[in-house]
Amino acid sequence: MGKYIVKRVGMGLLSIFVVATLTFFLMNMVPGGPFVAEKSISKAAQEALASKYGLDKPIMERYFTYITDFVKGDMGYSLRQRGRTVSDIIFSKFPVSAGLAGVAVAVALCVGIPLGCLSAYHRGKFGDRFIIVLATCGIAIPSFISSVVLLYTFGSRLNLLPTIGLNTFKSYIMPVTALAIYPAAYITRLMRSSLLDVMGQDYIRTAKAKGLAGFKVMFKHALRNAILPVVTYVGPMLAGLMTGSFIVEKIFTIPGLGREFVSSITNRDYTMIMGTTIILATLIIVANVIVDILYKIIDPRINLK
Amino acid sequence: MKEKLLDIRDEYLSFFTPAGEIKALNGVSFSMDEGEVLGIVGESGSGKSVTAYSIMGLTAYPGRLVSGSIRFNGHEVEKMSEKELRKMRGNEVSIIFQDPMTSLNPVYTIGNQIEEVILLHTDKTREEAKKRAKELLELVGINEPERRLKQYPHELSGGMRQRVMISIALACEPKLLIADEPTTALDVTIQAQILELMKELRSKLDMSIIMITHDLGVVASMCEKIAVMYAGHIVEYGTADEIFYEPGHEYTKGLIKSIPKLNSSEPERLVPIEGQPVDLLNPPKGCPFAPRCGSCMKICLREMPEKTELSETHYSYCWLHRKAEFEKGGGAE
Numbered sequence: 001m002g003k004y005i006v007k008r009v010g011m012g013l014l015s016i017f018v019v020a021t022l023t024f025f026l027m028n029m030v031p032g033g034p035f036v037a038e039k040s041i042s043k044a045a046q047e048a049l050a051s052k053y054g055l056d057k058p059i060m061e062r063y064f065t066y067i068t069d070f071v072k073g074d075m076g077y078s079l080r081q082r083g084r085t086v087s088d089i090i091f092s093k094f095p096v097s098a099g100l101a102g103v104a105v106a107v108a109l110c111v112g113i114p115l116g117c118l119s120a121y122h123r124g125k126f127g128d129r130f131i132i133v134l135a136t137c138g139i140a141i142p143s144f145i146s147s148v149v150l151l152y153t154f155g156s157r158l159n160l161l162p163t164i165g166l167n168t169f170k171s172y173i174m175p176v177t178a179l180a181i182y183p184a185a186y187i188t189r190l191m192r193s194s195l196l197d198v199m200g201q202d203y204i205r206t207a208k209a210k211g212l213a214g215f216k217v218m219f220k221h222a223l224r225n226a227i228l229p230v231v232t233y234v235g236p237m238l239a240g241l242m243t244g245s246f247i248v249e250k251i252f253t254i255p256g257l258g259r260e261f262v263s264s265i266t267n268r269d270y271t272m273i274m275g276t277t278i279i280l281a282t283l284i285i286v287a288n289v290i291v292d293i294l295y296k297i298i299d300p301r302i303n304l305k
Numbered sequence: 306m307k308e309k310l311l312d313i314r315d316e317y318l319s320f321f322t323p324a325g326e327i328k329a330l331n332g333v334s335f336s337m338d339e340g341e342v343l344g345i346v347g348e349s350g351s352g353k354s355v356t357a358y359s360i361m362g363l364t365a366y367p368g369r370l371v372s373g374s375i376r377f378n379g380h381e382v383e384k385m386s387e388k389e390l391r392k393m394r395g396n397e398v399s400i401i402f403q404d405p406m407t408s409l410n411p412v413y414t415i416g417n418q419i420e421e422v423i424l425l426h427t428d429k430t431r432e433e434a435k436k437r438a439k440e441l442l443e444l445v446g447i448n449e450p451e452r453r454l455k456q457y458p459h460e461l462s463g464g465m466r467q468r469v470m471i472s473i474a475l476a477c478e479p480k481l482l483i484a485d486e487p488t489t490a491l492d493v494t495i496q497a498q499i500l501e502l503m504k505e506l507r508s509k510l511d512m513s514i515i516m517i518t519h520d521l522g523v524v525a526s527m528c529e530k531i532a533v534m535y536a537g538h539i540v541e542y543g544t545a546d547e548i549f550y551e552p553g554h555e556y557t558k559g560l561i562k563s564i565p566k567l568n569s570s571e572p573e574r575l576v577p578i579e580g581q582p583v584d585l586l587n588p589p590k591g592c593p594f595a596p597r598c599g600s601c602m603k604i605c606l607r608e609m610p611e612k613t614e615l616s617e618t619h620y621s622y623c624w625l626h627r628k629a630e631f632e633k634g635g636g637a638e
């Protein structure tokens with residue numbers, strides 16, 4: 001186990017380095033620059049800004065500077081939010097997005113797993129069909145539509161829920177719902193198909209032949225084997241959501257990292273792009289390690305090497 | 306007369322699939338006394354497992370009993386509710402499956418899986434169940450039972466796992482143990498060990514056994530009675546001696562010819578039975594074996610053979626027993 005963790009950390013660092021390098025060169029290849037869009041400033045002023053942030057230097061030199069600074073823990077200043085460092089921005093926005101994502105994923109699991117089980121248990125019957133239709137809608141409806149519908153009904157028409165920010169418990173309801181619909185629907189379908197697959201296994205027949213009741217067969221013998229695909233899906237999905245959902249944050253006016261990420265790209269805020277990308281990569285790698293460890297806990301056959 | 310432990314009468318069972326009705330059992334009847342060991346032989350797909358599962362009320366979807374009755378240990382199985390069936394399964398009747406590699410749940414320990422069935426059907430406490438599980442492992446010849454209880458199935462060999470399956474089946478001292486091809490998935494040497502164990506248990510414990518196999522050699526050594534199945538029919542039934550020395554059905558004769566004789570001095574000549582198994586979606590009108598039978602007559606294609614009692618314990622369904630009559634009566638051939 002210890003050896004495994006050391007190995008995974010090494011691999012993770014290497015992956016992050018590769019991601020950082022690729023992002024750095026790709027983003028510099030894209031036309032435009034952080035100050036190009038600002039028509040109000042003169043050519044001379046633009047050049048002055050570029051030289052202030054070192055953008056006039058050759059790309060290889062900038063790359064090595066960035067990497068050495070990064071290793072020292074310095075992600076630089078944002079090019080567009082003058083005077084704020086990238087770390088500042090990330091550390092103030094990340095907890096907002098991560099909290100929202102955590103709640104949304106918890107909700108998705110609490111809804112998706114039981115619905116998937118129920119659906120598999122009543123396979124082919126009305127309940128199953130109903131849940132499948134529901135899940136298919138959940139997967140098909142994009143979050144901007146569900147967000148707008150929620151906002152319109154519960155926010156403006158019924159005036160039940162706050163439409164802006166994340167200040168009270170109530171204000172979490174709509175953004176969490178909007179974020180959780182897709183993963184909940186996906187988990188429902190994943191859980192259902194995985195359970196049905198497991199229910200056809202020989203050891204399930206053994207469990208039935210012992211005289212166990214249907215729910216015991218399902219919840220003791222099938223569920224633990226069937227949950228592995230859900231675990232695999234949830235890890236990276238959580239990591240993705242934690243770096244923020246641009247659409248939901250925009251619609252509900254939530255000061256999260258998702259909006260920063262997108263606007264940093266449109267603004268060519270190079271240092272912010274690097275910062276957020278590296279955070280996302282790190283989270284995905286960490287999530288995968290956690291998934292592996294969970295796998296080991298759930299299924300004793302798995303050997304972590 | 307003493308009541309039979311198991312009495313199946315005229316069982317018809319079909320799987321209602323989108324492709325049509327698969328007629329898996331077509332009028333199966335047999336009975337067993339307490340303590341008796343019955344072998345069911347027949348090639349793959351002949352309905353052996355389906356018969357066995359139906360005794361436990363475990364017929365898989367989309368299968369359904371169409372008609373007939375199953376009496377077991379005083380129960381009318383076909384009329385029992387799911388709840389009543391659950392009380393019976395693993396308790397009064399239990400089963401050992403073919404493939405020990407996949408029949409145990411990979412995520413629970415051996416101990417957990419044995420104790421589970423004990424806790425379910427008895428009033429024993431966890432401690433007592435654990436003690437019983439240990440005894441059971443000793444009974445089926447597993448060394449270091451204490452350690453094994455804590456192991457997971459993947460840490461055990463195939464033979465070991467089948468022993469564990471047997472211990473689970475025996476946990477509640479069932480009246481009837483069904484062994485559905487318990488050795489088919491194992492290596493030859495392990496097969497012999499498991500068969501040896503079954504014989505030993507048979508003499509130690511007072512229970513009836515149904516031994517399902519497609520290998521006559523396996524039943525020869527341990528069964529008193531043998532039922533030969535073909536296409537969802539029991540085509541012949543008799544004592545082991547009757548089946549081996551006076552087979553009364555062409556299919557049985559074919560099976561006997563296809564057993565390798567270990568002690569034979571002549572070079573071995575195995576005669577496999579030619580031809581394809583019956584299509585159960587569209588079974589033939591007459592004798593199901595007719596398309597593959599070397600002695601097939603006209604009447605065989607036309608009509609299902611009648612039951613011929615060859616002795617008090619021996620019967621078969623084959624027109625050959627009536628051949629003499631036909632010839633006298635104007636040649637059915």
Ligand SMILES: Nc1ncnc2c1ncn2[C@@H]1O[C@H](COP(=O)(O)OP(=O)(O)O)[C@@H](O)[C@H]1O
Nearest residue numbers: 320327329348349350351352353354355365366
């Ligand atoms: N779940 C099922 N669905 C459809 N048909 C089945 C099912 N289980 C068994 N059958 C049919 O029943 C017949 C008998 O099967 P089985 O009893 O398993 O044969 P065997 O003698 O090899 O144990 C097979 O030919 C198969 O077509």
Ligand code: SF4
Nearest residue numbers: 592595598605623624
């Ligand atoms: S009834 Fe006819 S076809 Fe069937 S086994 Fe006997 S002889 Fe062969």
Ligand SMILES: [Mg+2]
Nearest residue numbers: 353354485486
């Ligand atoms: Mg079978």
